[in-house]
Amino acid sequence: MKTITITPLKAFEISVEAENISPDKLAPLTLSQIRSLEIWQGNRKRKLSDLFRAEGDDDPAKAEDVTITLRGDFSRVKRIGEGMTAGRVEVEGSVGMHAGNNMKGGLLSVRGDAEDWLGREMRGGRITVGGNAGNYVGAGYRGEKCGMRGGEIEVGGSAGNYLGEHLCGGSIHVHGDAGDFPGAANQGGTIFIGGSTYLPGAEMTKGTITVKGKARILPGYQKIETVAMDGEDWQKYAGDLVENGKGELFVRVGSSL
Amino acid sequence: MIIKGGIVYDPANDVFGEEMDLCVNEGRIVEDAKGEEIDARGLLVMPGGVDAHSHIAGTKVNTGRIMRPDDARLGIEPRSGVCRPSTGYTVPNCYAMGYRYARMGYTTVFEAATPIIEARHTHEELEEIPILDKGALTLFGNNWEVMECVRDKDISKLAAYVAWGLRSARGYGVKIVNPGGGEAWGFGSNVKSLNDPVPSFDVTPAEIIAGLARANEMLHLPHSIHLHFNNLGKPGNYTTALETLELLKDIKPGRMRQVVHVAHMQFSAYGGTSWRDFESKAPVIADYFNSHNHATMDLGQLLFGSATTMTADAPLEYGNARLTHNKWSNHDIELEESSGVVPMVYFRKMLVNAVQWAIGLELALLTRDPWKVLMTTDHPNGSPFINYPEVIALLMSKPKRDAEMATLHEQLPKRTSLGGIERELDWTQIAIMTRAAPARILGLEDKGHLGPGADADISIYNLRPEEVDPSQDHVLVKKALAAAKYTIKSGIVVSQEGQILATPEGKTFWVDAGVPQADMDRLMVDLQEKFEKYYSVRLSNYAVQDAYVPNPKVIRAGIKVEPMKEVA
Numbered sequence: 114m115k116t117i118t119i120t121p122l123k124a125f126e127i128s129v130e131a132e133n134i135s136p137d138k139l140a141p142l143t144l145s146q147i148r149s150l151e152i153w154q155g156n157r158k159r160k161l162s163d164l165f166r167a168e169g170d171d172d173p174a175k176a177e178d179v180t181i182t183l184r185g186d187f188s189r190v191k192r193i194g195e196g197m198t199a200g201r202v203e204v205e206g207s208v209g210m211h212a213g214n215n216m217k218g219g220l221l222s223v224r225g226d227a228e229d230w231l232g233r234e235m236r237g238g239r240i241t242v243g244g245n246a247g248n249y250v251g252a253g254y255r256g257e258k259c260g261m262r263g264g265e266i267e268v269g270g271s272a273g274n275y276l277g278e279h280l281c282g283g284s285i286h287v288h289g290d291a292g293d294f295p296g297a298a299n300q301g302g303t304i305f306i307g308g309s310t311y312l313p314g315a316e317m318t319k320g321t322i323t324v325k326g327k328a329r330i331l332p333g334y335q336k337i338e339t340v341a342m343d344g345e346d347w348q349k350y351a352g353d354l355v356e357n358g359k360g361e362l363f364v365r366v367g368s369s370l
Numbered sequence: 371m372i373i374k375g376g377i378v379y380d381p382a383n384d385v386f387g388e389e390m391d392l393c394v395n396e397g398r399i400v401e402d403a404k405g406e407e408i409d410a411r412g413l414l415v416m417p418g419g420v421d422a423h424s425h426i427a428g429t430k431v432n433t434g435r436i437m438r439p440d441d442a443r444l445g446i447e448p449r450s451g452v453c454r455p456s457t458g459y460t461v462p463n464c465y466a467m468g469y470r471y472a473r474m475g476y477t478t479v480f481e482a483a484t485p486i487i488e489a490r491h492t493h494e495e496l497e498e499i500p501i502l503d504k505g506a507l508t509l510f511g512n513n514w515e516v517m518e519c520v521r522d523k524d525i526s527k528l529a530a531y532v533a534w535g536l537r538s539a540r541g542y543g544v545k546i547v548n549p550g551g552g553e554a555w556g557f558g559s560n561v562k563s564l565n566d567p568v569p570s571f572d573v574t575p576a577e578i579i580a581g582l583a584r585a586n587e588m589l590h591l592p593h594s595i596h597l598h599f600n601n602l603g604k605p606g607n608y609t610t611a612l613e614t615l616e617l618l619k620d621i622k623p624g625r626m627r628q629v630v631h632v633a634h635m636q637f638s639a640y641g642g643t644s645w646r647d648f649e650s651k652a653p654v655i656a657d658y659f660n661s662h663n664h665a666t667m668d669l670g671q672l673l674f675g676s677a678t679t680m681t682a683d684a685p686l687e688y689g690n691a692r693l694t695h696n697k698w699s700n701h702d703i704e705l706e707e708s709s710g711v712v713p714m715v716y717f718r719k720m721l722v723n724a725v726q727w728a729i730g731l732e733l734a735l736l737t738r739d740p741w742k743v744l745m746t747t748d749h750p751n752g753s754p755f756i757n758y759p760e761v762i763a764l765l766m767s768k769p770k771r772d773a774e775m776a777t778l779h780e781q782l783p784k785r786t787s788l789g790g791i792e793r794e795l796d797w798t799q800i801a802i803m804t805r806a807a808p809a810r811i812l813g814l815e816d817k818g819h820l821g822p823g824a825d826a827d828i829s830i831y832n833l834r835p836e837e838v839d840p841s842q843d844h845v846l847v848k849k850a851l852a853a854a855k856y857t858i859k860s861g862i863v864v865s866q867e868g869q870i871l872a873t874p875e876g877k878t879f880w881v882d883a884g885v886p887q888a889d890m891d892r893l894m895v896d897l898q899e900k901f902e903k904y905y906s907v908r909l910s911n912y913a914v915q916d917a918y919v920p921n922p923k924v925i926r927a928g929i930k931v932e933p934m935k936e937v938a
Contacts, residue, residue, distance in 0.1 A: 256440035
């Protein structure tokens with residue numbers, strides 16, 4: 114096991130791009146190498162030790178044996194755990210935008226909140242957020258036809274707009290509410306929303322969206338049947354018929370607006 | 371500057387791999403010079419590359435960029451040294467266009483299609499492309515004034531309009547894209563053959579093409595008409611290609627060059643009646659080029675992977691959008707053109723794409739005279755220009771082609787003749803297809819060769835032509851061509867080992883053709899009416915002002931100009 118703890122030296126006014134904070138990048142490095150890693154703040158190139166204190170084990174290890182603990186406020190630190198394939202990143206506070214972006218394996222757990230683009234274009238692994246997540250959780254970036262393709266995202270609080278936009282696989286579970294247009298252009302992923310939402314599954318062609326709270330349903334959805342799950346009745350819809358879609362949408366009977 | 375001991379390929383001056391020194395002074399090749407020495411002992415030296423057909427600037431390219439933020443992510447290079455940041459793969463930003471061409475040893479590139487009314491935008495982008503000399507061909511094939519002149523059989527007025535259009539657009543030559551089809555698309559249809567009348571104009575594509583070719587030769591323009599055939603991209607369209615070429619064979623060229631240059635021939639050499647029985651007709655097309663001397667072509671080679679199709683052939687793009695369910699931009703350009711943009715991915719496992727891939731190579735290998743065939747990918751329609759080294763390596767190596775074919779669809783050998791072609795191009799032929807021929811076809815006297823007086827645009831590659839066998843060592847060839855050891859532009863080393871060292875501003879070529887005042891007066895009566903009634907801009911605001919072309923290189927032509935001397 115290799116454990117690294119990283120703490121910001123101050124509150125950042127200008128965002129930091131920290132794609133180097135991932136188990137894959139830190140695993141083969143000694144502490145002094147980690148401290149001299151390149152990190153961008155705004156348009157300035159800096160060393161990790163200019164902005165953070167890094168402590169922990171000095172010996173190289175495999176990525177799957179690495180645990181990175183991020184202590185303090187990382188809400189202005191972007192791209193944490195980008196492209197990670199194994200290991201654990203445990204964040205005791207909140208994370209900035211693009212956390213777990215293009216992640217392929219391992220665990221990213223955030224005790225606080227996550228900003229926009231959490232787990233965008235994720236391929237595998239697991240992300241858990243204790244608080245709320247911003248917009249575009251598991252989505253594809255601008256212009257991209259495919260967002261998340263695999264893995265799991267769990268959000269304890271609520272999520273912003275465009276949850277799982279262009280989802281191509283994997284699953285997203287939001288315990289609270291989700292904003293507008295969750296699962297837009299879903300092409301095969303699974304979304305569960307514990308709370309309420311607005312206009313789920315626009316242009317969905319494949320995949321499943323389940324909404325436990327209240328939801329406004331798009332006119333492109335057709336009622337199919339009522340099904341019983343977990344002792345409750347759910348209305349099953351098919352759509353989005355605008356795209357001749359084969360997606361499934363489940364909303365608790367009586368909850369559709 | 372003296373470039374010492376290179377193995378020089380300069381086919382326009384009958385130099386075929388001879389060891390010699392090259393002298394450069396004040397941006398030109400000279401007999402004798404002093405100063406900095408560049409050691410090129412044993413290395414491949416050629417004139418700077420010339421690309422006669424590439425979509426590098428203008429509204430279409432920019433629409434591609436706007437539609438494809440996903441593409442911008444693929445080629446990100448941060449600012450460094452003299453370079454500004456680069457983005458993009460199929461639709462790079464302006465800076466990246468210059469850097470990436472220069473790294474490969476290219477120094478002159480022509481934008482292939484600009485409507486007159488959007489030429490100002492094209493020149494704004496061309497100005498931002500560093501290093502390269504450039505020019506832009508101007509679209510005439512669906513223009514109302516052109517069609518009316520053709521209908522009235524008034525070739526002198528048509529010539530006056532072409533001259534006026536080139537001057538207004540600061541354009542270099544006459545580009546014709548799916549003549550009549552772009553106008554028909556305004557009414558949701560297309561022209562399906564050369565003799566299909568254009569709605570409300572009472573002219574046919576055949577008449578438009580022949581009329582513009584005659585006007586082009588009457589004006590003694592340095593370049594011939596540059597033609598994107600009707601029915602492009604459709605199975606069975608090789609017959610349209612042959613009919614169109616037949617139509618033009620008796621037209622007398624105004625200069626010592628071809629009468630028609632065919633753009634991206636690969637997209638018009640298709641057999642079959644549908645995508646199901648789609649097959650290559652490249653051998654038939656190549657035979658035609660082998661037995662006729664009035665036409666030249668560029669390949670429009672397709673490579674597997676990501677591309678962005680962009681063309682003034684709007685009905686074609688509608689088809690692409692329906693086929694791929696991809697994003698689609700459709701554009702109607704007032705009285706001049708229509709256009710479209712659709713992102714595209716060409717798949718190895720898809721038989722149609724594999725046949726398209728083979729057709730480009732067949733055309734290059736079966737056409738005997740390399741002066742008739744330019745190596746292009748119709749960037750970014752067939753593939754981004756950054757992949758030229760791959761195309762060249764394929765043309766030079768039968769083993770590479772065989773290895774590639776083995777990974778493709780099993781039906782492929784039945785649909786093309788590529789597997790049976792033994793020919794492997796040599797460095798002379800490559801130098802012709804990428805340097806000497808494009809310069810000659812475009813009518814650029816100082817480009818594409820290394821004789822005294824030529825522009826000192828030189829590329830030197832990390833490759834010893836006397837030791838390397840391109841057939842076996844195709845990996846080396848591809849690697850060497852991707853990053854020239856030195857690229858010299860107008861006597862300045864702009865790139866070394868793939869690193870950009872200097873970013874001088876390039877020139878923009880345009881053609882100023884003179885016509886009799888009486889024809890121009892007749893034309894202006896028509897134009898005043900059109901601008902009054904239909905255009906969204908005023909006639910006085912229409913032409914590109916000189917401020918948009920800061921480094922012009924004006925080539926004079928016109929009715930009274932004596933036929934110019936043969937180029938190179």
